[in-house]
Amino acid sequence: MSTSNRKTKVALLSICSNTVLIILKIMAGLLSGSVSIISEAIHSSMDLVASLVAFTAVRKSSKPADRDHPYGHGKIENLSGIVEGILIFIAAGLIVFEAVKKMFEPIEIEQAWVAIAVMTVAALVNFFVSKTIYKVAKEEDSMALEADALHLKTDVYTSLGVGIGILLIKLTDFMILDSIVAILVALLIVKEAWSLCYNALEYLMDIRLSDEEEQEIKGVIEKVKDKNAQQLIDYHKLKTRKSGNVRHIDFHITVDPSLTVKEAHDIVGCLKKELCDALKNTRVSVHIDPYNGQENNDELDDHETI
Known part of the structure; x- marks a missing residue:
C-alpha cells in the first residue's frame, strides 16, 4: 500500500x-x-x-x-x-x-x-x-x-x-x-x-530539525568525509528545516580545488545518498566551495543565504 x-x-x-x-x-x-x-x-x-x-x-x-x-x-x-x-x-x-x-x-x-x-x-x-x-x-x-x-x-x-x-x-x-x-x-x-x-x-516558521536529527546528519557527513579525506576538506553552514514530513538539508562542502567537476559531483552524490538512506523523506542541497587554504566558519553569517 x-x-x-x-x-x-x-x-x-x-x-x-x-x-x-x-x-x-x-x-x-x-x-x-x-x-x-x-x-x-x-x-x-x-x-x-x-x-x-x-x-x-x-x-x-x-x-x-x-x-x-x-x-x-x-x-x-x-x-x-x-x-x-x-x-x-x-x-x-x-x-x-x-x-x-x-x-x-x-x-x-x-x-x-x-x-x-x-x-x-x-x-x-x-x-x-x-x-x-x-x-x-x-x-x-x-x-x-x-x-x-x-x-x-x-x-x-x-x-x-x-x-x-x-x-x-x-x-x-x-x-x-x-x-x-x-x-x-x-x-x-x-x-x-x-x-x-x-x-x-x-x-x-522553518524551525530547524531536532538536536538528535542534526547530530545524525553530522555523523553521516563525517563518515563520508573520512572515506574521502584527501578530497573532502570540511563541511560548514549546515541548515535544516522540515516541510510536512519532508526534511530539507542544506550545507556547503570544501573540496580539493584540483578535483574535476565529475569528481566533486560524485562526492555530492555520495553525501545525498547516505543522508537519504539514513533519514526518511529527505531532500539534500549541497554547495561546493574550493579550498583556499583557510578554515571555514561553520556558523551562518547574519544575512547569508545558500
Whole structure:
C-alpha cells in the first residue's frame, strides 16, 4: 500500500469513528440531560471537523512538487495542525459556556447507567482508533495524523472523566459535579489546543530539525568525509528545516580545488545518498566551495543565504 493511501485510510477511520460516537453521545446527552455529555458531543463534533481537515491535508500534502510549489505541498499538514488547534479552542469555549449556564440551573441526571455505558464505549473506541492513527502518523511522519490522534487520545481521557463524574453524581446526588467535570474537560482540551498550534507554527516558521536529527546528519557527513579525506576538506553552514514530513538539508562542502567537476559531483552524490538512506523523506542541497587554504566558519553569517 502506498504512503498516501495508507494515510488516507486511517484518516477515514477517524471520520467514521467520530461520526458514530457523536450520534451516541448526543443520544446519551438528550436522554440523561447531562451537560458534561453534551460537552463531549461538542468536543467530538470538533474532532470530526478536525478529522476532515486531516483527511484533506494528507491527500493534498502527498501531491508531488510542481512549478508553483517546487518544494512540494508538505506544509499543508503543518497548516492543518493550526486549524485543528483553533477548532479545539472553539470547542473548549462552547463547553465552558454550557457548563457555567447549567451550574446555575442544575438538571437531574436521567438514565445515568446508559450515559456511563456510552462514555465507556467512546473511551474504548477512541483508545484503539487513536493508537492505530498514531502508529501510522509516526511511521509516515505525518503532523496532520499525529494531531488527529492527539484529539482522539484526549477524547479517551475526557470520556472517562465524564463517565466517572456521572457515576459520582449517581452516588452522591451532588448535581454541580456535572458542570465541574465539563469545565475540567474544557481545560484539558485547551492544553491540547495550545500544544498543537505551537508545534505547527514552529514548523511553518522553518524551525530547524531536532538536536538528535542534526547530530545524525553530522555523523553521516563525517563518515563520508573520512572515506574521502584527501578530497573532502570540511563541511560548514549546515541548515535544516522540515516541510510536512519532508526534511530539507542544506550545507556547503570544501573540496580539493584540483578535483574535476565529475569528481566533486560524485562526492555530492555520495553525501545525498547516505543522508537519504539514513533519514526518511529527505531532500539534500549541497554547495561546493574550493579550498583556499583557510578554515571555514561553520556558523551562518547574519544575512547569508545558500
